[in-house]
Amino acid sequence: MISLFLRDLKLSVRAGGGALIGVLFFLTVVAVVPFAVGPDLNLLSRIGPAILWIGALLASLLGLDRLFQAEREDGSLDLMLMQETPLVVTVLVKCLAHWTATGLPLVIASPVLGLFMNMSEIAIGATMLTLLVGTPAVTLIGAAGAAVAVTLPRGGLLVSILVLPLAIPVLIFGVSASYAAVEDPAPFLPPLMILLAITLFFAVIGPLAAALALRSASD
């Protein structure tokens, strides 16, 4: 299983792997917002956490459709389906590798982009923490979407449409926890805990659904 994790990491940083494409997209989305909204620093710092979360959500959806499709195209998926190792475990490890390659760089890049949005140190820290807790959930939900669309040659948009409604709770609690850190009366911990619960919930449901979809999608 460690070998699968390392292989997927290697593939994502080699040519055409697309680990950095997510970060570049994130950077682009966040960087154009100040130009569109105008140089109102108070407004920027107020909408900052929300913009960072929207950017990170869209960026982490970007490479998801290739999660199983690339394996299917070269025949690797057939062999993965045949092993004694439960398919759920294989899917979970692939999700972890995908998140490490595409989700973690977004978390690491978020403080720099927070500066673009004139966010305070506390707001930047809180947003980074919520992204760290919340983005794995997006990948885990996305795995189920990617598995459903695995046989469709241009399933990228379909995956996004399938995944976005399920990712809305992640967005709501991620953003509300980030705001709670800077706005005084609202408590920070409860929304963060719910976000963590959502991630753990999808760590079970996501791979299970994806494994079922992959089994029935074989042709």
Next chain:
Amino acid sequence: MPIRLVVEGLSAQRGEDLIFHDISFVLSAGQAVVVTGPNGSGKSTLLRVLAGLLETLSGTVRLEGAPAEIGHPRELCHYLGHRNAMKRELTVTENLAFWKSFMGDSANGHGVGIEAAVEAVGLAGISHLPFGYLSAGQQRRMAMAKLLVAYRPIWLLDEPTAALDASADRLFAGLTTQHLAAGGIVVAATHQPLGVEAMELRMTGFASVGEELI
């Protein structure tokens, strides 16, 4: 106890179309069957059904004498399909090392080392290259090396010798013979003679009965 692959009354369909029905055969350790027939007669479908990648419509595939922890016969099978299941971006060594460690070995056998496997398919010295740099024939040979690095008693081979030259054909026949001599089972779909002693299962096409000729 040596294993036996027992196929009874197997039928499969794709979409609404019945591809084949009522195919039965028994393979003991050391036996091979070559599946022949015109294009579209269901050779690949039969192999994918045996590999557990397609649902059966009726009939059973089972193993006799397999360890109790084996849930489905596919767990003791190697499947070499039309596609090589190797990543173009990774080197040959990285690809083989991944499959060796990911697949592991079945009971009662162990795979050979990566260098030994590459040597066995006659391509020693180029295993440091990315898989995508190799020619189609070399890629196919490296996909065969994958059969050697992780031990499975049953090999399901779909057109194994497509894109191979005559010397590779002979080399592959040698590998198959070795595998059979060690108590393996081979099911191969092919148009060319495989070069090993085998039974023939002739698929006659649309919804027809496969008959076994010895």
